Amino acid sequence: MTAAGALVRLIAILIVAAALPARAEDAIIGRWEGGARMPDDELNVIVDLAQQNDVWVGSIIIPGLGVKGTPLTDIKVQAPDVNFAVKGPLGIQLNLRLLGANNTLAGNFEQAGNRALVTLKKTGPPQVEYPPRNTPVAKEFEGEWKGDYEMLGYTRHVSIKFANHPDGATAEFVIVGRKHNVLPVDLVTQEGEMVTVDSREMGFTFEGRRKNGKLTGAVRQGAIETPLVLVRAK
């Protein structure tokens, strides 16, 4: 090989190398759009995947299923394989593989024991949605609050206990009716005198306003809203 030939070859290698992502995983970063082929129907699926401080993050949109910007969990990327889950009542798992010229993710969309083929095409940079975070709550909210409400003919006892932590407040949300239910809390926020405790998994939300030493508001389950006044536990 002549020196000129070697130079041409080196330039060619450099051009190709420059065109490739720095790492194979980088090809996975982006917005991916496509569909899952269910029997007699197709489900539109939009996935955003990105890296934040070398940690994979992502969110998913499924129009028609009420899924918008839901965070991805258990993201595992070992190029060319990409696996992640969507937790919650739907319980979705996607097992994908990067194909072709790095612009297709294809694999399986699994939900409740059903499996469909899914094909996603890269359409642009990621637009990951981040879930809202717990805010701190004012000192006046801290501690345990109790109250009762009536639904379907019997009384339910509610207890909410707020505590502040460096990364925001937490709440223990307990409803005792015929059964003792400890609700998993996703979100605690305070805005002005309003405080909200949300248990998305159970579909329960408490929203109350602090006034005259009480939290006056409502407990909501789906479209059903029942007034609830919480007072300081003795």
Added chain:
Amino acid sequence: MTKQISGIVALLATFCAATAINAQSMFRGDAMHSGAYVGPAPREFHRVKWKFPTGDRVISSPVFKDNVIYFGGDDGNVYAVDAATGRQIWKRATNGPVPATPAIADGTVYVGSYDGKFYAFNAQTGALKWKFATDGERRFEAKGLHGMQPKDQTIADPFDIFLSSPVVANGVVYFGSGDGNLYALDSATGDLHWKFKTGDVVHASPALADGVLFFGSWDSYFYVVDAATGKEKWRFHGGEDSLMHNQVGFQSSPAVVNGTVYTGCRDSNLYALDAATGKEKWKLFNDLSWVITSPAVADGKVFFATSDSSLYHVVDANSGKPIVRQQGKAFMFSSPAVAGDVVFIGVLNGTLEARDAKTGDLLWDFRVEKSKRNNGWVLTGDRKFNVPFLYHSNWREAPLVATDQEIRIGGIYSSPLIVNGVVYFGSADGFLYALE
């Protein structure tokens, strides 16, 4: 002498068998709605004897008379089909879906339609004998029903799926209506004898025993009236639910056996009431899961199932004490039918189940093709309803569409009929099936 006794026994046996076969000509077998059938029942599934196609879902339960199967279709037709071959003998159109079970008496088929009319057809030819206009048919409805939005808008109940099935006795035909009335008509002419007004939709089928009619209404009351006069004898108050109208109303049809009335209720109880006084003997609470199925009563036991919790129950008829409790796959609206030592029940996931009457164990099941295809992932991989997938929104028509998707999977709402070892039932896939 021995020969004479044998002869009498044989004659009696023939008479009893004839009576039993006749007791398949109205909903739940007879006027008391026991849901118990005499004769052999298949403990094993061999084959589909035939399946008869219609133009829409079949919610109605089949009845049998003189080797003919009669049933209604949501395509608006009333059908007469040869029980042996599955060939159509006649069909007769009404102007609305017919999710009611016909009653056959004196060569006449009696059935109501969603067109608000009640019909009498010649059982042999399908020729119309008479029809009677009620004050109009409608489904149960309420504001914010089942937590649907908008909560201040009236929504018709997608789960109010059956129409009242008639009973016929002593020249009178009795049936309930969405107009809130229980009607008593002359079975020969269709002339009104009397009507009894309740506070809401009556889609349960009245049971008749000792000249008394027993039926529930969606107004939360269970009524007992004199069959001759229509005068109220007593009423029983079931649960109320002013919040979302979910835990209210009698959709289940009662069974009256040995002086006790058994009925399911949307308040999630199965009630046993004294037939003479209406006094509650016992009740079984089902944790907010509706009891839509009409209970079957046989051998001192009550057989029923629940909707959301999908539980199959057998309880002692006297005490209500649980004998069998089996977890099913999906909601059950189909009323169980007991034949010999087998109980047959339809499941809304498109499966017919045959269970051992003593243990409740599943002997065999049959799944319709539409259920196997599972279009739109209505079902999970293990045949349960894919509830979070279907009911992801409570806004506007979303829950109604979801319910329609559930129905389209081929759900079996129809109560099975067992004749000569053959099991007949309808499916929401549009077919009437005969299995042996």
